[in-house]
Amino acid sequence: MSDDSRGFFFVFQPRVGEPVKEITIWFNGGPGCSSLEGFFQENGRIQWSWGQYSPQINPYSWVNLTNMLWVEYPVGVGFSPGNATAIDEEEPAAEFVQFFKNFQNIFNISNHNIYVTGESYAGRYVPYVANAMLDQNDTKHFNVSGALVYDPCIGSFEYANAISVYPFIEQYNNILGFNKSFVSLLAQRDKQCGYAQFRQDYMHFPPNGTQPPLYLNTTADPDCDLWDAVYDNAYGVNPCFNVYEPNLQCPLLSDPLGFPSDLIYSYPGLPPYFNRTDVKKAMHAPLTTDWELCTGPVFVADGGPEGYGDLSPDPLQGVLPRVIEATNRVLISNGALDLEVLTNGTMLAIQNMTWHGKLGFQTAPATPIVIKIPDIQYADVFVSSGFDGLDAYQGVMGVQHYERGLMWAETYLSGHMQPQFQPRSSFRHLQWLLGRIDAL
Structure with a gap:
């Protein structure tokens, strides 16, 4: 960046095994949450996740396939220096383009395929960053070859949660445990608030038209705030309820990163792992920065869609379709158990997006994702289940569907952080x- 007071902190790990001329970028969401979470608890080489007593090598790390770059984004998140000034997605995306070209020049990297990935609010970051790269018209440094977003904040995701939460409860109440009277009340309000009719009208394959703007006045009519009602009442049933993985039960799992809520507890008397002085020194991080997993705000506009201070149009309106049409290699996925960003809400968003000249998917997703463990061997290592007879087959783990450059994947038995x-x-x-396989 041209301003030395602003920048992005990153971790880069080259692929384990034969070199590849590609870089996969990862962003966490929030907005305001550090991508060191992804590095340390999701797809990095070392994993120290919830409830683990100590770190271990991650057998499913993405570095077993590709060169990985985790970036704390936007400016002001984690160790990334600078004050938040952005009122939209365009400013941080432009800063990232500068950073990424500097990164390549410093490390003498060029002519790599670039894949932009992330989860949650990064469902907005990813398409805007990929679009800014495409704008450079520079395949030497910005050869955008695909994108992936998990449980993404696309569409009117908070309204879509209200519209979609009752069918979720109907399907998964066996793990949530609400009583019959509460479920009946939700069903009644689902109809009274027009949510059942909305799903009937617009959850179609192919879509039967563009969805109307969603202006659900849950302030004037609090009975229609169904998602918050579910969230609040879930703690009455399960005091250890976790919106990101609702099938978790007590006791609360420990978290070395100190998740900033009552969902997970930090190790007593210990700072978040990346706020330890010895860790900062080992990572060449600024010793004076007080690292937190999630901070904010990182957008500073007054209000904005969903109240995050981010005034950019929804990615569905332009940048995401452009990335799909430019690469024909975009994957959108939702965890079936995610209550933070509901799967049907994400599907409603897709059905309201036009790409390659058509609105939404023309056919309902139905093809199973079947995982046979030997299919995912890497670097000459086979990960055994430890149980005789169970190493060859995991089973049906989701549903996939591909149309016009876009792959959809619903992931069974997964919450928010897939x-x-x-x-x-x-x-x-x-x-x-x-591009290693043609289907999931």
């Missing part, structure tokens, strides 16, 4: 993104 909760499935997703 590389953390279902790493074998995520490894398969990356294989497809990189």
Whole structure:
């Protein structure tokens, strides 16, 4: 960047095994959460996740397939220096383009295929960054070859959660445990608030038209704030409820990164791992920075869509279709158990997006994702289950669908952080993104 007071902190790990001329970039979301979470608990070489007593080698690390670059993004997140000034996605994306070209020049990297990936609010970061790279018209440094977003904040995702939460409860109440009277109340409000009718009208393959703007006045009519009602009442059933992985039960799992909520507890008396002085020194991180997993705000506009201070148009309106049409290699995936960003909400968003001249998917996703463990061998290593007779087959782990350059993957038994909760499935997703396999 031209301003020395601003920058991006990053971790780069080259592929384990034969070199490849590609770089896969990873962003966490928030907005305001550090991508060192992805590096340390999801798809990095070393994994120290919730409930683990100590770090271990991650057998499904993405570095077993590709060169990985985790970037704390935007400016002001984690160790990335500078004050938040952005009112939209364009400013941090432009700063990232400068950073990434400097990164390549310093390390003498060029003519690599570039894949941009991330999760949650990075569902906005990824398409805007990829679009800014495409704008450079420079395949030597910005040869965008594909993109991947997990459980993404696309479409009117908060409204889509309200529209989609009752069917989720109906399907998964066996793990949530709400009583019959509460479920009946949700069903009644789902109809009264028009959510059931909205799904009936617009969850179609192919779509039967563009969805109307969603202006759900849950402030004036709090009975229609169904998602918050589910969230609040879930703690009454399960005091250890976790919106990111609702099938977790007590006790609360420990987290070396100090997740900033009551969902996970930090190790007593210890700072978050990346705020330790010895760790900062080992990572060449600034010793004076007080690292936190999530900070904010990172956008400073007054209000903005969803109240995050981010005034950019939804990615569905332009930048995401452009990335799909430029690469024909984009994967959107949702964890079936994710209650933070609901799978049906993400699908409603896709059905309201036009790419390659058509609106939404023309056919409903139905092809199973079947994972046979030997399919994901890497670097001459086979990961055994440890149980006789169970090494050859994991089973049906989701549903896939590909149309016009876009791959959809619903991941069974996974919550929000898919590389953390279902790493074998995520490894398969990356294989497809990189062109190693033709289907999931």
